[in-house]
Amino acid sequence: MTIKYLKPFLLCFSALILVQCQTDSGKSAFVLKNSSNIDLKDKAISIARQQLTKIPDGNLFPLIITSAGDTLPAQLDDMDGDKKWDELFFVVDIPANKELNYTVEWVNDPPNFPARTSVRFGKRLAADIRVKPALDEELTAKDLPLVMGFQRYQTDGPTWENDKVGFRHYLDGRNSKDVFGKKTPEISPEDVGINDKGETEDNYHVMEDWGRDILSVGNSVGVGGFGIKAGDQLIRLGSIEGDTMSNVEKTNFKIVTEGPVRTALNYQYTNWKSEDRTYAVEENTTIWPGMYGYQNTVQLSGLEGDEELVVGLVNSNTEMALESYEENDKYVVLYTHDQQTYDKTWWLGLAIILPRDIYLGNMEAPKTGRLSNTFLARLKVENNKPLTYYAVACWELSDEGFTDKAYFEKYLKNLTNQLAAEVQVKVK
Numbered sequence: 001m002t003i004k005y006l007k008p009f010l011l012c013f014s015a016l017i018l019v020q021c022q023t024d025s026g027k028s029a030f031v032l033k034n035s036s037n038i039d040l041k042d043k044a045i046s047i048a049r050q051q052l053t054k055i056p057d058g059n060l061f062p063l064i065i066t067s068a069g070d071t072l073p074a075q076l077d078d079m080d081g082d083k084k085w086d087e088l089f090f091v092v093d094i095p096a097n098k099e100l101n102y103t104v105e106w107v108n109d110p111p112n113f114p115a116r117t118s119v120r121f122g123k124r125l126a127a128d129i130r131v132k133p134a135l136d137e138e139l140t141a142k143d144l145p146l147v148m149g150f151q152r153y154q155t156d157g158p159t160w161e162n163d164k165v166g167f168r169h170y171l172d173g174r175n176s177k178d179v180f181g182k183k184t185p186e187i188s189p190e191d192v193g194i195n196d197k198g199e200t201e202d203n204y205h206v207m208e209d210w211g212r213d214i215l216s217v218g219n220s221v222g223v224g225g226f227g228i229k230a231g232d233q234l235i236r237l238g239s240i241e242g243d244t245m246s247n248v249e250k251t252n253f254k255i256v257t258e259g260p261v262r263t264a265l266n267y268q269y270t271n272w273k274s275e276d277r278t279y280a281v282e283e284n285t286t287i288w289p290g291m292y293g294y295q296n297t298v299q300l301s302g303l304e305g306d307e308e309l310v311v312g313l314v315n316s317n318t319e320m321a322l323e324s325y326e327e328n329d330k331y332v333v334l335y336t337h338d339q340q341t342y343d344k345t346w347w348l349g350l351a352i353i354l355p356r357d358i359y360l361g362n363m364e365a366p367k368t369g370r371l372s373n374t375f376l377a378r379l380k381v382e383n384n385k386p387l388t389y390y391a392v393a394c395w396e397l398s399d400e401g402f403t404d405k406a407y408f409e410k411y412l413k414n415l416t417n418q419l420a421a422e423v424q425v426k427v428k
Contacts (some may be wrong), residue, residue, distance in 0.1 A: 006185050013319065021241060028052050032092065033099035036133035038417055039170050042091040042290025043264075045423065049086045052104065060106040067101045073113035075259035089262050091288055094423065113260035116163045116289035118187045122154030122194065122257060123296045130198030133190075137171065141246040144173045144239055145401065151200045155193035158253065160263050164292045165393055166211070167223070169265075169285070171253055173239035173246045176221035180204070181214040181346075181395035205342070208261040214341040214348065214395060220365070220374035221312035223350055224391025227371050228279070229308040229363075229378060235274045235356050236371040237281070262288050284384075290342055291415055293392035301383050309381040311389060315348050315354055315364070316373040320342075322362060330420040332359045334377055335392075335412060336404045345395050349408035353390040353416055390419065 006131040019255030030047075034040050044356040046191050049055070064072040066392070076085035084261040094100055122131040127150035137153075145151050159180060166180030166188060182188065187212040204213045221227060228235040238245040256264040267283040287294040298309060308392035325333050335351035338344075352390060360378040363370055379387060394402040394411060400409040 004091065015143075028054075028104040029102070030425060031099050031101050032094060032254055033422065034094035034096060036417075036421040037096050038414070038421060039096050040092075040094045040418060040423070041423055043092055043094060043290065043418070043421070043423060044211055044288050045092055045309050047088040049088070049301070050413045052088065054151060055107050055261070058108075060108060061110045063089055063105045064088075065103045065105060065112060066310045071111070073116070073260045075113075075257070075258045075261055077259070077264075079256070089259075090288065091226075091261050099424075115187050115260050116185075117161065117261060117263040117287050118261065119158055119160045119255055119263045119265060119419065120154065120176065120188075120190055120192065121158040122200075122252075123152050124150075124198075124200065125152075126150075127199075130365055131194050131200055131299060135254070138250065138252050139171070142144075142244070144241060144243055144246060147244050154200055155204065158255070159188075159192070159264060160265060160287050160294065162263075162287050162289045162291070164290065164398060165395070166338075167294055167393070168213075168289075169267075170217075170222075171251070171407045173243065173251075174236040174241070175225060175248075175250075175269075176217045177391065178217050179212060179215040179348075179393040180211060181341075181348075181393075181397060183397050184209040184210055198336050200268075207381075211395075214346065215314065215393070216316055216342055217314055218316050219368075219370060219372045220314035221315065221371065222314055223393055224294070224311060224352060226296075226298060226309055226311050228274075228276065228300075229310045229376075230274070230281065230304075230306055233274070234365060234369075234371045235277075235378075236279065236309065237269065237272060240370055247274060248311075256284075262286065272302075277304065284386075291392075291418075292349075292394045292398070292411070293390050293415070294386060295390050297386050297388045299386040300381055302390050303381065303383045307381060308374040309379040309387065310363075311352055311354065312365075312374040312376050314374050315340075317344055322364070324362070325413075326356060327416045330356055331416050332356045333412055333416055334362060334375065335409075336375070336407050341395070347403040348396070348403055349392070349394040349405075350411075351392040351394075351412055353392065353412075353419065354379065355387060355389065358387060 074090035157169045159168040163185035252268040265285040269281040272279040284297040284301045317340040337349045358380040396403045
């Protein structure tokens, strides 16, 4: 899909590069330098609008041209909601210890770049109304499937994907993160999760040409979902199946942007209550091409000082111990590798990549309860201070190499170093 939804969004990229540029008659020029000793593949780059001076007037579109005359797919995103774009975003390959030259030209017609990211979200207002695509949603603590008598959302909530893997968020109050395994790089069909009558239907647990849902989440938070640890108490964000009331008073969801190289989602959780405590959370989820994962940024308020953020890896289908390593000075990685899909049918590697400077260790949640069957990373968290981490899912039918643990571990280490690598910018 190449549709763009221009919505407000606060994004924190560890791989974000703000590039200084020179312009000449509406053209910008810049140099990107990879000072690391690894080749960078699909490195995320963002250029702020205010750095691209002399932008021509009118509704124009960018062409990023390499020194060889090739064009890089790119998109313009409105991240602050003022109805004007404020970031030029693209991904780029840069060899180790190399610098590359680029220019930006402006054209009248939008380029037709192949879609390498997408989001799918549909909803219905009643059981007898067909599901229709939507850009946003607001739900209250009582807007749960058991109360309403039907599932409102296509695939239980938004599904986002790139050319490697897909994920879904249970917007129906559960707020867990599930995995859609992909067998092909093409974007999966828009009608996944809808039957011929236009009703929501769980039709994605059967194998299709594109892939299928492969993970059993249960009462865990899935892959990259989160909660709070306050003392010895684990506090779930939202409900579990069978609840008639959520502990989140109001949830607002919106699609921020959808384009060929970046898709971004935003969630606002208002009055998340637990006993005598009340929190508010902003969550921003982003995916770009080339990696078997997504980026998540969480910002909390209402903390009393004894809380930790806990980020999960479901472990209901594995008896393997959680493993970890520190590949560089920026990140620590927690991971499992097992036949941990539905009915233990396929090999699946799961991981979370976490900021090393706020990592406090890990624990295992109880086998039963409202937040259970999951390994949990413990992170230091402060009021109104965003923290960013990554969630990874590597399925054997996406790449048969992932049947091998060493292959999966090698991929994780390369990805972690890719995310940690910095791109230097020189003004031409």
